[in-house]
Amino acid sequence: MDVADQPRIAIIGGGIAGLSTAWYLQQQGLTNIQLFERDQRLGGKLRTSHVTLPDGAGELLVEAGPDAFISQKPWGLQLARELGLEDQLISTQPARHKVFVLHRGKPEPLPDGINLVVPTEFWPLLRTPILSLPGKLRMLLDLVLPARQSNTDESLADFVRRRFGAEALDKLAEPLMAGIHNAESDRQSLEATFPRFIEAERSHGSVIRGILAAKLKAGKPKGQQLSPFISLRGGIEQLITTLVAQLNVEIRTNCGVQALRYDPTNAPAYQLTLDDGTKIDVDAVVLAVPSFIAAELVAPWADALAERLKAIRYVSTGTVSLAFRRNETNMAFDSYGLVIPRSEYRLINAVTINSRKFAGRAPADYMLLRAFVGGSKHPEVLRLDDQALTQLVRDQLKSIFGLTAEPVWSGVARWNEANPQYDIGHFQRMDQLEALCPEGLLLCGSGFRGVGIPDCVRQGQATAQAISQLFATASA
The missing domain is CATH 3.90.660.20 (Protoporphyrinogen oxidase, mitochondrial; domain 2)
Known part of the structure; x- marks a missing residue:
């Protein structure tokens, strides 16, 4: 298909989510794409x-x-x-202790075998000074406590208190798990941030037993293995510079989108107004920007969608x-x-x-x-x-x-x-948000279905696939 015959796609936002969407669209043969980034540089926080x-x-x-x-x-x-x-x-690089926890003003090594908050080795847990003896025994009660029956979302704090106790929340879960998301543990959605702990409890009745079973199932690593955390020799921005160099789409930096119009009676249905006043008609729009910026763009024609976007903290x-x-x-x-x-x-x-x-x-x-x-x-x-x-x-x-x-x-x-901030019920609110998006409007990025680099790349893949399916169906 010639580029001129392809659907016209606009991606607003040049962070890793927007760039990944462009990459996976290109992998599917769709290159009639314009990507707009208000900043001078691409990559968002990857700098x-x-x-x-x-x-x-x-x-x-x-x-x-x-x-x-x-x-x-x-x-x-x-x-x-x-x-x-x-x-x-x-x-x-190898280190004797990967992470320390500040305890009573003194750095203490995190016990071996602690998986964020879940102990998978008991002797190091019993020896650590970070927790009191009652706090350690309370953590091990997870092995015999009944599993939660409700399927509703709960906060990270409620989950940890329920399974491991208040001391484990204070000393381990709050700095390690809430800290990853810069979040308040009493408001943080467990389902949206650490779903594997929910699955461990549901499948094994105990989070400890569930995590140990998953570890056993994974087996001993074979050959040379990468560590849990990966970077690049030239720094994390090397991912962005390499990706941009291999994109065959129109990328415009220092170019913000001032307004977005939607009119389903027109073809194409979307029109972008750039900061310089230029108007561009497109068939699909990817909003790979923070939710409050997305809200400003859709507010003139989608009040309910805008209000829900603005509600993400x-x-x-x-x-x-x-x-x-x-x-x-x-x-x-x-x-x-x-x-x-x-x-x-x-x-x-x-x-x-x-x-x-x-x-x-x-x-x-x-x-x-x-x-x-x-x-x-x-x-x-x-x-x-x-x-x-x-x-x-x-x-x-x-x-x-x-x-x-x-x-x-x-x-x-x-x-x-x-x-x-992924507050309790975040994914349910995302389902509602996406249901309010008209055909051809897609949300992608850290504000929506995952904050880290892998999750943003995954959203880029899913967004590209959704666009490809949309236009494949339309042309069938």
């Missing part, structure tokens, strides 16, 4: 900076957004391989990256990082030692770390300017690690209203 150290000692590779994607969800890995990046994939987050000369620090910290429970009353949420987690992030005699701030825990700290925010982080690092060295470089990244 890697290459920073030359001031003393000429080498280069830092600094991530402003995610530094990895998980291999358990295969879609990110699949896309990287489709793009020819197999030889660029890297696993986490977002929080703002930030990161502060710092580089130190190793010989000036006193941190003997063989770990990827530290998570911090709310009960520790700290103004930072977590710390990642980037130079320990992945190779090539800093020269051998330097340490690069990143502190996470804001979110639902401490939104107020983002009101500080960069200098004050950096000093706050340095003060926290001094208090926790005794780190007093002067950084040789620092950088702040801010993500305003960039982290969607």
